[in-house]
Amino acid sequence: MGLVLTITSGKGGVGKSTATANIATAIAEAGKKVVAVDFDIGLRNLDMILGLENRIVYDSIDAMEGRCKLHQALINDKRVKTLFFLPASQTRDKSVLETKKVEALIAELKNEFEYVFIDSPAGIESGFEHAIYLADVALIVTTPEVSAVRDADRVIGIIDAKSKKAKEGDEVVKKLIVNRVRPDMVKKGQMLSAEDVLQILAIDLIGLVPDDEMVVVATNTGEVVVRNQKSESGNAYRRISRRILGEEVAFASLEDPKSIGGFIKGLFK
Numbered sequence: 452m453g454l455v456l457t458i459t460s461g462k463g464g465v466g467k468s469t470a471t472a473n474i475a476t477a478i479a480e481a482g483k484k485v486v487a488v489d490f491d492i493g494l495r496n497l498d499m500i501l502g503l504e505n506r507i508v509y510d511s512i513d514a515m516e517g518r519c520k521l522h523q524a525l526i527n528d529k530r531v532k533t534l535f536f537l538p539a540s541q542t543r544d545k546s547v548l549e550t551k552k553v554e555a556l557i558a559e560l561k562n563e564f565e566y567v568f569i570d571s572p573a574g575i576e577s578g579f580e581h582a583i584y585l586a587d588v589a590l591i592v593t594t595p596e597v598s599a600v601r602d603a604d605r606v607i608g609i610i611d612a613k614s615k616k617a618k619e620g621d622e623v624v625k626k627l628i629v630n631r632v633r634p635d636m637v638k639k640g641q642m643l644s645a646e647d648v649l650q651i652l653a654i655d656l657i658g659l660v661p662d663d664e665m666v667v668v669a670t671n672t673g674e675v676v677v678r679n680q681k682s683e684s685g686n687a688y689r690r691i692s693r694r695i696l697g698e699e700v701a702f703a704s705l706e707d708p709k710s711i712g713g714f715i716k717g718l719f720k
Protein backbone atom coordinates (compact mmCIF):
# COMPACT_ATOMS: atom_id res chain seq x y z
CA MET A 452 0.00 0.00 0.00
CA GLY A 453 1.27 3.42 -0.93
CA LEU A 454 1.89 6.30 1.42
CA VAL A 455 -0.35 9.37 1.12
CA LEU A 456 1.44 12.70 1.59
CA THR A 457 -0.66 15.85 1.47
CA ILE A 458 1.12 19.14 0.81
CA THR A 459 -0.87 21.84 2.52
CA SER A 460 -0.77 25.31 4.06
CA GLY A 461 -2.95 27.81 5.84
CA LYS A 462 -2.23 30.77 3.60
CA GLY A 463 -2.47 30.61 -0.18
CA GLY A 464 0.44 31.15 -2.54
CA VAL A 465 3.20 29.93 -0.21
CA GLY A 466 4.54 27.31 -2.63
CA LYS A 467 2.51 24.10 -2.16
CA SER A 468 2.15 23.25 -5.84
CA THR A 469 5.80 24.03 -6.50
CA ALA A 470 6.82 21.79 -3.60
CA THR A 471 4.49 18.99 -4.76
CA ALA A 472 5.88 19.03 -8.30
CA ASN A 473 9.49 19.07 -7.16
CA ILE A 474 9.26 16.48 -4.41
CA ALA A 475 7.13 14.10 -6.50
CA THR A 476 9.64 14.39 -9.36
CA ALA A 477 12.66 13.77 -7.13
CA ILE A 478 11.09 10.71 -5.52
CA ALA A 479 10.11 9.33 -8.92
CA GLU A 480 13.66 9.96 -10.13
CA ALA A 481 14.82 7.79 -7.24
CA GLY A 482 12.91 4.96 -8.96
CA LYS A 483 9.71 4.99 -6.89
CA LYS A 484 6.32 4.84 -8.53
CA VAL A 485 4.75 8.20 -7.77
CA VAL A 486 1.51 10.00 -8.53
CA ALA A 487 0.98 13.72 -7.98
CA VAL A 488 -2.70 14.57 -7.59
CA ASP A 489 -3.98 18.11 -8.07
CA PHE A 490 -6.75 18.65 -5.53
CA ASP A 491 -7.19 22.33 -6.20
CA ILE A 492 -10.55 22.07 -7.95
CA GLY A 493 -11.18 24.93 -10.35
CA LEU A 494 -7.70 26.37 -10.03
CA ARG A 495 -5.43 23.84 -11.60
CA ASN A 496 -1.80 24.84 -11.88
CA LEU A 497 0.21 21.79 -10.85
CA ASP A 498 -0.10 20.71 -14.50
CA MET A 499 1.73 23.84 -15.63
CA ILE A 500 4.48 23.50 -13.06
CA LEU A 501 4.99 19.90 -14.21
CA GLY A 502 4.81 20.97 -17.86
CA LEU A 503 1.95 18.56 -18.57
CA GLU A 504 -0.94 20.97 -19.21
CA ASN A 505 -1.23 20.13 -22.92
CA ARG A 506 -1.76 16.45 -22.25
CA ILE A 507 -4.89 16.68 -20.08
CA VAL A 508 -7.95 14.90 -21.46
CA TYR A 509 -9.75 13.61 -18.37
CA ASP A 510 -9.46 14.70 -14.74
CA SER A 511 -9.95 13.27 -11.27
CA ILE A 512 -13.66 14.15 -11.17
CA ASP A 513 -14.21 12.28 -14.45
CA ALA A 514 -12.50 9.27 -12.87
CA MET A 515 -14.45 9.58 -9.61
CA GLU A 516 -17.76 9.84 -11.39
CA GLY A 517 -17.09 6.97 -13.78
CA ARG A 518 -16.84 9.02 -16.97
CA CYS A 519 -13.45 7.39 -17.54
CA LYS A 520 -11.20 4.77 -16.03
CA LEU A 521 -8.57 6.03 -13.60
CA HIS A 522 -5.73 5.07 -15.95
CA GLN A 523 -7.29 7.18 -18.71
CA ALA A 524 -7.04 10.25 -16.50
CA LEU A 525 -3.46 9.57 -15.35
CA ILE A 526 -0.72 11.27 -17.35
CA ASN A 527 2.70 9.66 -17.45
CA ASP A 528 5.60 12.12 -17.47
CA LYS A 529 7.80 11.29 -20.47
CA ARG A 530 10.94 12.62 -18.77
CA VAL A 531 10.55 10.64 -15.55
CA LYS A 532 8.98 7.30 -16.35
CA THR A 533 7.75 6.46 -12.87
CA LEU A 534 6.01 9.83 -12.40
CA PHE A 535 2.27 10.12 -13.02
CA PHE A 536 -0.05 13.07 -12.70
CA LEU A 537 -3.78 13.23 -12.00
CA PRO A 538 -5.24 16.61 -13.01
CA ALA A 539 -7.88 18.58 -11.14
CA SER A 540 -11.18 19.38 -12.70
CA GLN A 541 -11.72 22.94 -13.81
CA THR A 542 -15.35 22.93 -12.82
CA ARG A 543 -16.54 25.98 -10.96
CA ASP A 544 -18.57 23.86 -8.59
CA LYS A 545 -16.19 23.16 -5.74
CA SER A 546 -18.72 21.02 -3.91
CA VAL A 547 -18.33 18.18 -6.43
CA LEU A 548 -16.02 16.28 -4.09
CA GLU A 549 -17.75 13.60 -2.07
CA THR A 550 -15.94 11.88 0.77
CA LYS A 551 -16.83 8.35 -0.35
CA LYS A 552 -15.71 8.95 -3.92
CA VAL A 553 -12.51 10.63 -2.80
CA GLU A 554 -11.77 7.68 -0.50
CA ALA A 555 -12.34 5.19 -3.32
CA LEU A 556 -10.07 7.16 -5.63
CA ILE A 557 -7.25 7.43 -3.10
CA ALA A 558 -7.58 3.73 -2.25
CA GLU A 559 -7.17 2.87 -5.93
CA LEU A 560 -4.13 5.13 -6.18
CA LYS A 561 -2.59 3.60 -3.05
CA ASN A 562 -2.88 0.19 -4.65
CA GLU A 563 -0.96 1.26 -7.68
CA PHE A 564 1.59 3.77 -6.42
CA GLU A 565 4.23 3.75 -3.70
CA TYR A 566 3.82 7.48 -3.06
CA VAL A 567 0.62 9.46 -3.53
CA PHE A 568 1.22 13.23 -3.31
CA ILE A 569 -1.85 15.39 -2.91
CA ASP A 570 -1.49 19.07 -3.76
CA SER A 571 -4.04 20.64 -1.44
CA PRO A 572 -5.76 23.98 -1.68
CA ALA A 573 -4.94 26.38 1.19
CA GLY A 574 -6.71 25.78 4.50
CA ILE A 575 -9.38 28.36 3.91
CA GLU A 576 -10.49 26.91 0.57
CA SER A 577 -13.16 24.31 0.08
CA GLY A 578 -11.64 20.99 -0.87
CA PHE A 579 -9.00 21.37 1.79
CA GLU A 580 -10.68 18.94 4.19
CA HIS A 581 -10.90 16.28 1.49
CA ALA A 582 -7.23 16.74 0.70
CA ILE A 583 -6.11 16.21 4.29
CA TYR A 584 -8.70 13.59 5.23
CA LEU A 585 -6.74 10.55 4.07
CA ALA A 586 -3.21 11.81 4.64
CA ASP A 587 -0.63 9.60 6.31
CA VAL A 588 1.81 12.50 6.25
CA ALA A 589 1.09 16.23 6.00
CA LEU A 590 3.86 18.41 4.60
CA ILE A 591 2.92 21.86 5.80
CA VAL A 592 4.37 24.69 3.76
CA THR A 593 4.84 28.17 5.14
CA THR A 594 6.83 31.22 4.23
CA PRO A 595 8.70 32.98 7.04
CA GLU A 596 5.95 35.56 7.51
CA VAL A 597 3.87 36.01 10.61
CA SER A 598 0.55 35.71 8.78
CA ALA A 599 1.53 32.50 6.98
CA VAL A 600 2.89 30.91 10.15
CA ARG A 601 -0.28 31.74 12.09
CA ASP A 602 -2.41 30.21 9.36
CA ALA A 603 -0.18 27.13 9.29
CA ASP A 604 -0.81 26.72 13.01
CA ARG A 605 -4.55 26.73 12.42
CA VAL A 606 -4.22 24.14 9.69
CA ILE A 607 -2.22 21.86 11.99
CA GLY A 608 -5.13 22.06 14.43
CA ILE A 609 -7.62 21.13 11.70
CA ILE A 610 -5.52 18.14 10.62
CA ASP A 611 -5.35 16.95 14.21
CA ALA A 612 -9.13 17.26 14.52
CA LYS A 613 -10.55 16.26 11.16
CA SER A 614 -8.29 13.76 9.43
CA LYS A 615 -9.37 10.14 9.23
CA LYS A 616 -6.36 9.15 11.32
CA ALA A 617 -7.42 11.63 14.03
CA LYS A 618 -10.94 10.23 14.00
CA GLU A 619 -9.48 6.75 14.52
CA GLY A 620 -7.37 7.93 17.45
CA ASP A 621 -4.20 7.94 15.39
CA GLU A 622 -2.07 10.87 14.31
CA VAL A 623 -1.03 12.26 10.93
CA VAL A 624 2.74 12.72 10.75
CA LYS A 625 3.33 16.44 10.28
CA LYS A 626 6.49 17.98 8.84
CA LEU A 627 7.27 21.58 8.07
CA ILE A 628 8.73 23.12 4.93
CA VAL A 629 9.78 26.75 5.28
CA ASN A 630 9.81 28.19 1.78
CA ARG A 631 11.28 31.36 0.25
CA VAL A 632 13.83 31.88 3.01
CA ARG A 633 16.29 34.72 2.43
CA PRO A 634 19.28 34.26 4.71
CA ASP A 635 20.43 37.84 4.06
CA MET A 636 17.14 39.16 5.42
CA VAL A 637 17.15 36.75 8.34
CA LYS A 638 20.63 37.97 9.26
CA LYS A 639 19.49 41.57 9.18
CA GLY A 640 16.55 40.70 11.39
CA GLN A 641 14.08 41.48 8.65
CA MET A 642 12.69 37.98 8.29
CA LEU A 643 11.64 35.26 10.70
CA SER A 644 14.25 32.55 11.07
CA ALA A 645 13.42 28.88 10.81
CA GLU A 646 14.02 28.66 14.52
CA ASP A 647 11.38 31.31 15.17
CA VAL A 648 8.91 29.49 12.95
CA LEU A 649 9.60 26.16 14.60
CA GLN A 650 9.14 27.62 18.04
CA ILE A 651 5.64 28.69 17.15
CA LEU A 652 4.55 25.58 15.29
CA ALA A 653 6.28 22.90 17.34
CA ILE A 654 6.44 20.36 14.54
CA ASP A 655 9.53 18.85 12.92
CA LEU A 656 11.32 20.64 10.13
CA ILE A 657 11.86 18.63 6.96
CA GLY A 658 13.55 21.36 4.99
CA LEU A 659 14.12 25.01 4.20
CA VAL A 660 13.86 26.19 0.63
CA PRO A 661 15.57 29.42 -0.37
CA ASP A 662 13.82 32.12 -2.30
CA ASP A 663 15.05 31.44 -5.82
CA GLU A 664 14.16 33.18 -9.06
CA MET A 665 14.91 29.94 -10.91
CA VAL A 666 11.58 28.68 -9.53
CA VAL A 667 9.73 31.28 -11.58
CA VAL A 668 11.73 30.49 -14.72
CA ALA A 669 11.12 26.79 -14.16
CA THR A 670 7.35 27.26 -13.81
CA ASN A 671 7.23 29.28 -17.00
CA THR A 672 9.07 26.60 -18.95
CA GLY A 673 7.33 23.58 -17.41
CA GLU A 674 10.56 22.18 -15.99
CA VAL A 675 10.97 21.68 -12.27
CA VAL A 676 14.02 23.08 -10.46
CA VAL A 677 14.73 19.73 -8.89
CA ARG A 678 15.92 18.50 -12.31
CA ASN A 679 18.40 21.37 -12.50
CA GLN A 680 21.53 20.38 -10.58
CA LYS A 681 22.65 24.02 -10.35
CA SER A 682 19.58 25.29 -8.58
CA GLU A 683 19.77 25.96 -4.84
CA SER A 684 16.05 25.45 -4.37
CA GLY A 685 16.34 22.26 -6.42
CA ASN A 686 19.00 21.07 -3.96
CA ALA A 687 16.70 21.84 -1.08
CA TYR A 688 13.84 19.83 -2.64
CA ARG A 689 16.23 16.94 -3.34
CA ARG A 690 17.28 16.88 0.32
CA ILE A 691 13.64 16.99 1.45
CA SER A 692 12.87 14.07 -0.87
CA ARG A 693 15.72 12.00 0.48
CA ARG A 694 14.45 12.63 4.01
CA ILE A 695 10.98 11.46 2.93
CA LEU A 696 12.63 8.29 1.59
CA GLY A 697 14.03 7.75 5.08
CA GLU A 698 17.63 8.84 4.53
CA GLU A 699 19.45 10.75 7.21
CA VAL A 700 20.40 13.95 5.42
CA ALA A 701 22.28 16.52 7.45
CA PHE A 702 20.81 19.97 7.40
CA ALA A 703 23.04 22.21 5.29
CA SER A 704 23.98 25.57 6.74
CA LEU A 705 21.07 27.39 5.15
CA GLU A 706 18.85 24.68 6.50
CA ASP A 707 20.23 24.75 9.99
CA PRO A 708 17.78 26.69 12.05
CA LYS A 709 20.52 27.50 14.55
CA SER A 710 23.01 28.85 12.02
CA ILE A 711 20.65 31.16 10.21
CA GLY A 712 18.21 31.69 12.99
CA GLY A 713 18.32 33.25 16.35
CA PHE A 714 18.86 36.71 14.93
CA ILE A 715 15.42 38.01 15.50
CA LYS A 716 13.84 37.21 18.76
CA GLY A 717 10.70 38.39 20.29
CA LEU A 718 8.58 38.88 17.22
CA PHE A 719 6.00 36.53 18.64
CA LYS A 720 6.43 37.36 22.29
Ligand SMILES: Nc1ncnc2c1ncn2[C@@H]1O[C@H](COP(=O)(O)OP(=O)(O)OP(=O)(O)O)[C@@H](O)[C@H]1O
Pocket residue numbers: 460462463464465466467468469470491496571572573630631660661662663664666667670684
Ligand atom coordinates in the same frame (compact mmCIF):
# COMPACT_ATOMS: atom_id res chain seq x y z
N1 LIG B 1 11.31 29.00 -3.37
C1 LIG B 1 10.70 29.87 -4.17
N2 LIG B 1 11.40 30.95 -4.65
C2 LIG B 1 10.78 31.86 -5.46
N3 LIG B 1 9.51 31.79 -5.84
C3 LIG B 1 8.76 30.76 -5.38
C4 LIG B 1 9.32 29.76 -4.53
N4 LIG B 1 8.33 28.86 -4.25
C5 LIG B 1 7.23 29.28 -4.90
N5 LIG B 1 7.46 30.43 -5.58
C6 LIG B 1 6.50 31.21 -6.38
O1 LIG B 1 5.40 31.57 -5.56
C7 LIG B 1 4.20 31.54 -6.32
C8 LIG B 1 3.19 30.61 -5.63
O2 LIG B 1 3.68 29.28 -5.68
P1 LIG B 1 2.69 28.03 -5.73
O3 LIG B 1 1.72 28.16 -6.84
O4 LIG B 1 3.54 26.80 -5.67
O5 LIG B 1 1.95 28.25 -4.34
P2 LIG B 1 0.64 27.51 -3.78
O6 LIG B 1 0.81 27.45 -2.31
O7 LIG B 1 0.44 26.24 -4.50
O8 LIG B 1 -0.49 28.56 -4.17
P3 LIG B 1 -2.10 28.32 -4.06
O9 LIG B 1 -2.45 28.47 -2.61
O10 LIG B 1 -2.66 29.41 -4.91
O11 LIG B 1 -2.36 26.94 -4.58
C9 LIG B 1 4.57 31.09 -7.71
O12 LIG B 1 4.68 32.21 -8.54
C10 LIG B 1 5.91 30.41 -7.52
O13 LIG B 1 6.69 30.46 -8.68
Ligand SMILES: [Mg+2]
Pocket residue numbers: 467468469491496570571
Ligand atom coordinates in the same frame (compact mmCIF):
# COMPACT_ATOMS: atom_id res chain seq x y z
MG1 LIG C 1 -1.29 25.51 -5.53
